[in-house]
Amino acid sequence: xxxxxxxxxxRYDKKIKALSVFLMLxxxxxxxxxxxxxxxxxxxPVPVIVIDPGHxxxxxxxxxxxxxxxxxxTLGLAKILAATFSPAFSTxxxxxxxxxxxxxxxxxxANTHHGDLFISLHTGGSRRHEANRWSVFYFxxxxxxxxLQSTAKTKQPIKKEMPGPGPAWEQVSxxxxxxxxxxxxxxxTRLELLGEIPGITVMPAALxxxxxxxxxxxxMETGYxxxxxxxxxxNDPVFLKKMATQIKKSVERFLAK
Ligand SMILES: [Zn+2]
Numbered sequence: 001x002x003x004x005x006x007x008x009x010x011r012y013d014k015k016i017k018a019l020s021v022f023l024m025l026x027x028x029x030x031x032x033x034x035x036x037x038x039x040x041x042x043x044x045p046v047p048v049i050v051i052d053p054g055h056x057x058x059x060x061x062x063x064x065x066x067x068x069x070x071x072x073x074t075l076g077l078a079k080i081l082a083a084t085f086s087p088a089f090s091t092x093x094x095x096x097x098x099x100x101x102x103x104x105x106x107x108x109x110a111n112t113h114h115g116d117l118f119i120s121l122h123t124g125g126s127r128r129h130e131a132n133r134w135s136v137f138y139f140x141x142x143x144x145x146x147x148l149q150s151t152a153k154t155k156q157p158i159k160k161e162m163p164g165p166g167p168a169w170e171q172v173s174x175x176x177x178x179x180x181x182x183x184x185x186x187x188x189t190r191l192e193l194l195g196e197i198p199g200i201t202v203m204p205a206a207l208x209x210x211x212x213x214x215x216x217x218x219x220m221e222t223g224y225x226x227x228x229x230x231x232x233x234x235n236d237p238v239f240l241k242k243m244a245t246q247i248k249k250s251v252e253r254f255l256a257k
Contacts, residue, residue: 047255049089050115052209053078054122057100062125062224064231071098073225073234074121077244080237081119084244089251107212117183117251118217120209123225123234132227134197136187137219138180139173139211140204169212177204179216183254187220190250194242196233197223216254220247 053074055061061070075095082091092113094106110118124133181202188200210217222243223230233239 046088046090047116047251048092048113049085049251050092050094050110050113050118050215051078051081052094052106052110052118052120054120054209056095056098059100062123062226064225065129065228066231066235068225068231068235070123070125070225073123073222077121077222077234077240080240080244081247084241084248085251088248103209103211106209110217111212111214115213115215116255118210118213118215119247120217120219122219122221123223123230124221125224125226127226129226129228132198132224132230133221134191134200134223135219135221136184136200136202137205137207137210137221138184138202139177139213139217140206141170141174142206172212172214173210173217176213176216180210180218183216183250184218186250186253187218187247190246190253191243194239194246196239 053071055071055074057071059071061074063069075098078093078095082093085091092109092115094109095101106120124135181204184202188202191197191200205219207219209219222234225231225234
């Protein structure tokens with residue numbers, strides 16, 4: 001009796017559960033369907049911003065005095081940016097996890113997605129722990145390479161031998177140099193409004209990561225991770241969110257032109 005009654009209740013519960021699971025799945029399918037069709041449709045009026053988290057995998061980038069790794073910071077910031085940009089902009093992350101990714105693949109992903117803007121995220125580093133500098137770099141041909149002083153690991157001057165057909169990679173990137181510089185200036189203005197960071201240097205640089213990108217593109221170096229206070233700041237989610245909001249405003253300003 002007890003058993004049968006319990007069994008009956010169980011069957012009833014199961015039906016209710018089955019129904020709610022069905023409804024939930026249907027709702028998820030619908031939501032998923034509309035989401036993917038919105039994503040699948042041509043970009044339309046929503047600009048595509050490609051965010052490139054520097055380094056990854058065995059390539060850890062700079063390590064701070066407190067043990068923070070540049071590769072983790074850049075990925076974390078990329079995700080905050082993607083969340084902040086949505087739904088105004090569609091975002092593409094060149095790297096979504098902790099793995100190594102060649103620079104050429106980052107550029108080709110950006111070009112494949114027809115990005116309107118490419119933002120590569122890095123931090124600087126120095127053996128002098130008091131050193132700290134925030135910079136925004138835009139592409140320049142190799143003869144500007146001598147102006148570059150920091151983080152030689154990822155920012156080797158571009159070599160002359162450019163493989164592949166079509167226009168030289170240099171020329172592809174050069175087409176967007178003025179626009180890239182314009183965006184870098186907007187970014188500088190907005191980031192300086194944060195008030196918590198030193199002035200920002202905007203400069204041309206022959207950076208491999210900017211090579212071959214068929215869109216305005218910059219490398220943002222969010223201070224020196226080897227600088228203890230900067231390391232603390234870059235681990236502060238409140239600061240990161242404020243910074244992401246300012247970056248979004250600079251993108252809006254740039255695209256509104
Ligand atoms: Zn880096």
